[in-house]
Amino acid sequence: MDEQSAAGLGTGPSADGPDAAYRAGALDLLGLLAYGALTAFDRLAEDSRMAPGLADKVQLAVMAGQQVEHFGRLRSRLADSGIDVMAAMRPFHEPFNGFHDHTRPKDWLEGLVKAYVGDGIAADFYREVAAFVDADTRALVHEVLADSGHVDFVVGRVRQAIESDPKVGGRLALWGRRLVGEALSQAQRVAADRDALTSLLTGTVDRPGLDLAAVSRMFSRLVENHTRRMAALGLQS
Amino acid sequence: MDEQSAAGLGTGPSADGPDAAYRAGALDLLGLLAYGALTAFDRLAEDSRMAPGLADKVQLAVMAGQQVEHFGRLRSRLADSGIDVMAAMRPFHEPFNGFHDHTRPKDWLEGLVKAYVGDGIAADFYREVAAFVDADTRALVHEVLADSGHVDFVVGRVRQAIESDPKVGGRLALWGRRLVGEALSQAQRVAADRDALTSLLTGTVDRPGLDLAAVSRMFSRLVENHTRRMAALGLQS
Numbered sequence: 353m354d355e356q357s358a359a360g361l362g363t364g365p366s367a368d369g370p371d372a373a374y375r376a377g378a379l380d381l382l383g384l385l386a387y388g389a390l391t392a393f394d395r396l397a398e399d400s401r402m403a404p405g406l407a408d409k410v411q412l413a414v415m416a417g418q419q420v421e422h423f424g425r426l427r428s429r430l431a432d433s434g435i436d437v438m439a440a441m442r443p444f445h446e447p448f449n450g451f452h453d454h455t456r457p458k459d460w461l462e463g464l465v466k467a468y469v470g471d472g473i474a475a476d477f478y479r480e481v482a483a484f485v486d487a488d489t490r491a492l493v494h495e496v497l498a499d500s501g502h503v504d505f506v507v508g509r510v511r512q513a514i515e516s517d518p519k520v521g522g523r524l525a526l527w528g529r530r531l532v533g534e535a536l537s538q539a540q541r542v543a544a545d546r547d548a549l550t551s552l553l554t555g556t557v558d559r560p561g562l563d564l565a566a567v568s569r570m571f572s573r574l575v576e577n578h579t580r581r582m583a584a585l586g587l588q589s
Numbered sequence: 590m591d592e593q594s595a596a597g598l599g600t601g602p603s604a605d606g607p608d609a610a611y612r613a614g615a616l617d618l619l620g621l622l623a624y625g626a627l628t629a630f631d632r633l634a635e636d637s638r639m640a641p642g643l644a645d646k647v648q649l650a651v652m653a654g655q656q657v658e659h660f661g662r663l664r665s666r667l668a669d670s671g672i673d674v675m676a677a678m679r680p681f682h683e684p685f686n687g688f689h690d691h692t693r694p695k696d697w698l699e700g701l702v703k704a705y706v707g708d709g710i711a712a713d714f715y716r717e718v719a720a721f722v723d724a725d726t727r728a729l730v731h732e733v734l735a736d737s738g739h740v741d742f743v744v745g746r747v748r749q750a751i752e753s754d755p756k757v758g759g760r761l762a763l764w765g766r767r768l769v770g771e772a773l774s775q776a777q778r779v780a781a782d783r784d785a786l787t788s789l790l791t792g793t794v795d796r797p798g799l800d801l802a803a804v805s806r807m808f809s810r811l812v813e814n815h816t817r818r819m820a821a822l823g824l825q826s
Contacts, residue, residue, distance in 0.1 A: 390646075390647065390650060393634070393650050393653075393654070394634070394637070394638070394650070397630070397631070397634030397635070397637075397653065398634075400631070400634075401631070406675065406678075406682075407675055409627075410627065410660075410674075410675075413627060413630050413631070413657050413660070414657055414660075414661065416630070416634065416653070416654075416657065417630070417653070417654045417656075417657025417658060417660075417661070418657075419654075420650050420651055420653065420654025420657070421654060421658075423647075423650070423651075423654075424651065424654070437647075438643065438644055438647075441643075445643075
């Protein structure tokens with residue numbers, strides 16, 4: 353990551369200068385992640401009801417519980433900055449709800465692919481943005497996005513299903529592509545609405561952001577990781 | 590609690606003597622609590638979808654997340670004793686599923702009353718049983734059953750609803766009585782099926798259990814606490 357190092361948000365002396373813009377962007381990122389965790393909890397809990405057995409249900413329940421734990425940490429961090437999590441999440445209701453409304457898993461396997469592929473590309477993108485905020489915020493972002501050992505579970509289950517019925521692979525590959533399309537469409541919406549968040553990436557008058565080449569490199573990284581995840585599932589991206 | 594003090598389970602030298610019976614009872618209790626936590630997660634997550642607003646939804650999501658955390662601690666504890674949580678939970682699938690199938694909240698308020706009144710009387714009973722197991726197990730049971738500050742939230746919401754529409758009170762009072770009836774019916778089923786668990790309370794040849802007077806005092810305590818909870822909600826028990 354050569355574009356830019358930590359911005360030292362909230363620690364600078366001038367509250368109205370560039371620091372204020374950084375700060376607003378960082379708070380947006382935390383609000384977005386908090387609402388993302390809450391909707392992920394909701395979805396994982398709902399998907400856990402489609403589990404073919406109790407052991408699978410337990411896995412998803414544990415994943416859902418982790419999302420609540422992440423939510424709690426983001427809420428505490430926002431509270432430390434005097435920000436109410438409910439207010440911080442508000443701008444992100446529509447894009448997240450829109451994404452989930454358009455990508456309701458029809459079955460257990462679609463839910464698993466969504467939890468791995470959809471959340472994976474989103475997490476990669478959040479980590480890219482987090483490269484531009486202060487070190488503490490960045491550390492928190494990385495912690496709440498860290499994979500908690502559930503990848504093996506998802507990959508194992510999906511590969512198993514494709515092995516016993518190869519047709520499943522074609523359907524899930526389509527599903528994976530649709531997830532990415534919907535995610536990008538909602539990301540554009542957020543980018544258009546939230547200047548502070550966007551300007552973390554694009555820069556402001558006072559601070560140069562990513563140039564076109566850097567943006568293109570970022571997209572390459574996102575696509576590369578996505579392709580890697582699809583391949584891990586045995587799916588064509 | 591004058592009936593009996595800690596039994597020092599699992600630390601005694603004879604694995605086939607009275608200690609083995611204690612141990613089986615304690616493991617049953619942990620399995621029961623683990624499955625209880627898992628189904629409570631499931632139910633709270635489902636109820637959170639009926640929340641009238643996002644703040645209410647967050648409250649229930651946090652309560653659901655705590656159940657997953659409790660489940661994780663019970664699972665670790667069972668694993669320390671070489672017991673697989675999935676096996677330990679199996680005997681309790683039917684009674685818990687039966688209870689939940691017969692007490693599906695029709696709306697948000699019924700869900701809240703169930704989370705407070707239903708779980709309340711169950712927790713009281715588990716604590717009574719825990720008086721007969723070793724100190725470590727007892728401490729864990731008390732921790733996973735501790736109220737985590739959500740009582741105020743539930744009580745506040747229910748009282749508010751009754752204030753704005755007193756008819757609601759009559760309906761919820763009936764609901765509360767039904768919850769207790771269903772809980773007792775499933776508890777009897779467990780008592781009939783699980784000798785090790787039951788004999789924690791009733792004693793064995795080697796160890797005197799509760800006499801009739803003590804059982805009656807225990808029931809008085811359960812009813813008293815239940816009445817107190819219903820009254821806190823503004824409901825007649």
